[in-house]
Amino acid sequence: MASAPNEGPTAPTPPAAKSGRSSSLLPGGWVAVTVILGVVILLLLFQNPTRISVTAFEKIRDGGEIKAFKIIGQERAYGEVRDPKGDVAKANNLTGGLFSVLLPHTDNTYRDVADVVKEADRKARAQKNDGADPVVVSVEEEQLSYFGPLLWSTLLLAAFVGFVLFFILPRIRESNGGGFINNYIRSPARRYEKGKTRTTFEDVAGMDAAKRELQEVVDFLRNPDKFTRLGAQVPKGVLLVGPPGTGKTLLAKAVAGEANVPFYNINGSEFIQMFVGVGASRVRDLFKTAKEHSPCVIFIDEIDAVGRMRGAGVGGGSDEREQTLNQILSEMDGFQPSETVIVLAATNRPDVLDSALLRPGRFDRHITVARPTWQGRLAILKVHTRNKPLADTLDLERIARGMIGMSGAELRNLCNEAALIATREGKNKIDQGDFDQASDRVRLGAKREEAYGEEEKRRTAYHEAGHALCAWLEPKTDPIERVSIVPRGRAGGFTLFSPDEDRIDHSYTELLAELVVAIGGRAADRLVFGEPMSGAIGDLKHGTKIARMMVTQFGMSEKLGPVSYRAGEDHPFLGKEMAESRDFSEGTARIIDEEVQRILSEAETRAYGLLQNNREDLDRLANALLQQEELDREAVDKLLRKSPAPEKNDQPSEQPEAAPQGTINPKLAFGGA
Ligand SMILES: Nc1ncnc2c1ncn2[C@@H]1O[C@H](COP(=O)(O)OP(=O)(O)OP(=O)(O)O)[C@@H](O)[C@H]1O
């Protein structure tokens, strides 16, 4: 069946493994904080009010132009004019609004000065009669007033100095010197030393083809002279292509480990920063460091973050990204024969990469890192249970065969989860039961314990029975693995299938059968309860996706004929970007919609008919689910078998153990309800 995972419970992706990270770079946030703080302090220090002469002051005073006035001690005074844009302010250069004045030495106390200012203001306002507020006058004792502002700025200055001392300097030292800005533009690549704890090909399970291809790179790193002597062209750049968690980083690290050379690891998104030009200088810095430590390996994860087609992307591409990409290109072109630097990069979106990146001399060698087959999964399970005590009865092969579609990272997660469960239960060895529980948890989500009303339980039972019965009756579908109404993750129940993972080609009939099974839940809702339920949303999304692919990609609509369009839904392999750049007209879009609808309706009619004609079986299955909550394939067979189960002709006969009994398979069909 189509490999597109459906809605409902999906295996949670474990967080990417990050290791050995040492923060060497001053993060952007610190720079911003420091700059702002500095500017504030400078402003405070230099924002001196304009000093004016006593004559000028008296003129302003008698003109009633003072809004606020503050006398400090016997001599000094500060004031604010009413209208910084007015003629008086301009004439005296007071467009900043503030002035200071040194009062003439008289016998007047400051109280007298205050009175004079107030009186002048009152007179002037009476004359103008413009309703302005009276001047605000305040007086301050000399001492206090003298220290006030000074104290204030001293404190700020101290804070700034302290900040530099305690936050900035240690960071600068950490990243082995260099100026402040310099540190920002340095590459944040993390370096892993060669040494004892190094990763080697032994830590990478399976992937023999990839290892074989990379062996040449390893040989080159170990002994570059041998290659240059013979004038052999060694790849400088190797692109690792594959879905997340399949071990691309691990593989790159192992290349460095095998050759026992330093490994520089950076994520493409780390190049892209707030300021234009930073990315390019980080690239320059990274390559400079790498060349100084040649031979070595640079690994750029998620290179699509910088390597997208230039001039494409949101908002016509960004200058920063393009500059960074150009810098990578020119660095790769600029390697000297004496510099043994291999650049490995990883992506799961090779289709969006700028073609310049893929040209000869750059990333001209591509290695596909696919999700592992069952042999690969077995090898990965072995690697990740190496140091764990396992029960003798534990059958790793059975687990490996059951975990269709799981990536290496997910399998590692599974092993950890099983170990945790065993620990929790106080066992000293991990057994099959722990793995079964772990795999349910990893791919179906945690069990939900909350009470669940009788009516809802009944609905779920019929919904799942609908999926299961359709699957049992449709000869062209994958066999059922397990049906359950135990709520897990977001789903109220689920029906699990065991697809044959070697099959990648599907006929129209097979795809239609999958749609019948997908809609089987909704058909049961309608048949038994008289109306559709919102819980079928996941089923419908999954079905719509398949139907859309049938029409737009696989040429399975007679109305449209043998065409394959670039567009459609969120394409499982091409992603959103491609989906947005559809290459068909509005008219065609309408036909596509009609055809998708037609196919889905056809599937629904068929599912409804199947259930209607086998209503007794549906009731029996639903009741059994209500009583037992979970039924495995055997139980379903036993319940439904009046005659032997229909021949499943997509089961390869030479591999009858392809989906062993009781194993959980990733094909999580049709949760919800
Ligand atoms: N073939 C494998 N053998 C052993 N362990 C594996 C394998 N593949 C993946 N793993 C485990 O999964 C972890 C995550 O893999 P890794 O980070 O290398 O994947 P990735 O393809 O680089 O993913 P991403 O694209 O998310 O960076 C590894 O550290 C390792 O523990």
Ligand SMILES: [Zn+2]
């Ligand atoms: Zn469903």
